[in-house]
Amino acid sequence: MSQSEQKETADKQTVSSEPEPQSASVNPRAVCRVCKHLYREPKILPCLHTFCSDCIGQLEPFSTSPRGHFTAPEGGGRSGEAAEQDRDSLSFTVLCPECDTEVDIPRSGPAGLSTDHLALDEVFLETLVSDGPLGCDLCGEGSAESRCEVCSLNLCEFCRQAHRRQKRTASHSIQAVTELKARGRLCRPVLCSLHPGQELRLFCQPCDLPVCLECAATLHRDHRCCPTHDVIDRHGDRIRELVSARLRPRLERLEDSLQKVEISQENLQVRADETANQIRVFAREYTSAVEAHCLSLLRRLEEIRVQRRNHLHLQRAQLQQALLDVRGSVEFAERLLSCGSDAEILSAKGVTLRRLTSLAESGYDPHPATVAPDDGGSVCFLPREPAGEVEGYPLVGVIHSRTVDVSRCTVEGEGLQQGTVAQRGHFTLVCRDSGGERLARGGEHVLVSIVHKEKKNW
Numbered sequence: 001m002s003q004s005e006q007k008e009t010a011d012k013q014t015v016s017s018e019p020e021p022q023s024a025s026v027n028p029r030a031v032c033r034v035c036k037h038l039y040r041e042p043k044i045l046p047c048l049h050t051f052c053s054d055c056i057g058q059l060e061p062f063s064t065s066p067r068g069h070f071t072a073p074e075g076g077g078r079s080g081e082a083a084e085q086d087r088d089s090l091s092f093t094v095l096c097p098e099c100d101t102e103v104d105i106p107r108s109g110p111a112g113l114s115t116d117h118l119a120l121d122e123v124f125l126e127t128l129v130s131d132g133p134l135g136c137d138l139c140g141e142g143s144a145e146s147r148c149e150v151c152s153l154n155l156c157e158f159c160r161q162a163h164r165r166q167k168r169t170a171s172h173s174i175q176a177v178t179e180l181k182a183r184g185r186l187c188r189p190v191l192c193s194l195h196p197g198q199e200l201r202l203f204c205q206p207c208d209l210p211v212c213l214e215c216a217a218t219l220h221r222d223h224r225c226c227p228t229h230d231v232i233d234r235h236g237d238r239i240r241e242l243v244s245a246r247l248r249p250r251l252e253r254l255e256d257s258l259q260k261v262e263i264s265q266e267n268l269q270v271r272a273d274e275t276a277n278q279i280r281v282f283a284r285e286y287t288s289a290v291e292a293h294c295l296s297l298l299r300r301l302e303e304i305r306v307q308r309r310n311h312l313h314l315q316r317a318q319l320q321q322a323l324l325d326v327r328g329s330v331e332f333a334e335r336l337l338s339c340g341s342d343a344e345i346l347s348a349k350g351v352t353l354r355r356l357t358s359l360a361e362s363g364y365d366p367h368p369a370t371v372a373p374d375d376g377g378s379v380c381f382l383p384r385e386p387a388g389e390v391e392g393y394p395l396v397g398v399i400h401s402r403t404v405d406v407s408r409c410t411v412e413g414e415g416l417q418q419g420t421v422a423q424r425g426h427f428t429l430v431c432r433d434s435g436g437e438r439l440a441r442g443g444e445h446v447l448v449s450i451v452h453k454e455k456k457n458w
């Protein structure tokens, strides 16, 4: 590593002046999920997730359109509800970093959200159990002897005085650390944020707020404030009722449903795996059936080829023989007529006539249309024709090899008997193969000429 690189690395290390995130051993209830540090001014979002006031303040506004703006009714007779609505007049919403719910931030900002005193308790405990002298959370230099209960910050003497002087934090309740340690968790009081050191012992019913004695004497002087323990049952019961009567049962239903869905997910996977196996087995067997079918088609084709070859061979031999016979006889007869004397003609007339007559009447003379009708084109493969079952699978693909035998084809129908020139007539041409079987499938090109019966001999 070069010197400059070393320097760079060193710079980077010193740049990270941010305090290290809390280690995993720290109680997670005391740690903000956004900044990963112990909560400072923890505030409860409407979705009941808690974050530092500053962390909430730094969230990107999701929507800024006000959902409702409530004006207090005139005449001073403000009901508790109206006051609540007024306090909750909205200016923007954010997405909760924990659950992604869009939640409203009050007009007054994160400070207007309820403080999470339970989270403060956790932070407090966390601070107490941590070893060694407490450092000042603000300057990091002096040792902390005081603690701001609102900011949840440990402060050195210098910073404590600065905290007192600053307008924003002047009203914060600052306690001596030794005193807090001595009090322990259970008797940690919830203090008024407006009146340092004053515990929230009363509840203002019209404002729906816990207040301190001083609040009750000043800001809430005309309101009906009663001790918190007088109203806690009523308000606690509302929460309890919603939890036990409505939401606990729903929780169970949701858990049941979730379990069902998860079981279904597992079953789906199992079923999909089984089905995939069935498909693979099917594909193997089907492929094997197709291959077997292919082999049998090739065998059948070879049979047809051999059969046709033999047939053509025979036809060729017969034609060669007939040609020899006819040519020989014709040559003999023509030479006799052109070169023979009268006596020679007359003496050979008998045998010549017998031979010529025999050839003319019964010699091998196939109609040219029926000779070698199979030029190979009549053998064809029909890939979509059903081919029956092979190894239990219905397959397609057949060889079509039958050829039309003209001598066995017929024309049927009314139109044939009563056909008139220039009139439409209907008839059916039935093509048959040499075995007399009707050819139902296409593939042949048929040339039909219709000739009037009286012109037949022309």
Ligand SMILES: [Zn+2]
Pocket: 032, 033, 034, 035, 036, 037, 039, 040, 051, 052, 055
């Ligand atoms: Zn935070």
Ligand SMILES: [Zn+2]
Pocket: 045, 047, 048, 049, 096, 097, 098, 099, 100, 101
């Ligand atoms: Zn949330």
Ligand SMILES: [Zn+2]
Pocket: 148, 149, 150, 151, 152, 163, 169, 172, 173
């Ligand atoms: Zn403070």
Ligand SMILES: [Zn+2]
Pocket: 136, 137, 138, 139, 140, 141, 142, 155, 156, 157, 158, 159, 160
């Ligand atoms: Zn300090």
Ligand SMILES: [Zn+2]
Pocket: 192, 193, 194, 195, 198, 211, 212, 213, 214, 215, 216
């Ligand atoms: Zn107060």
Ligand SMILES: [Zn+2]
Pocket: 204, 205, 206, 207, 208, 219, 220, 223
């Ligand atoms: Zn009040």
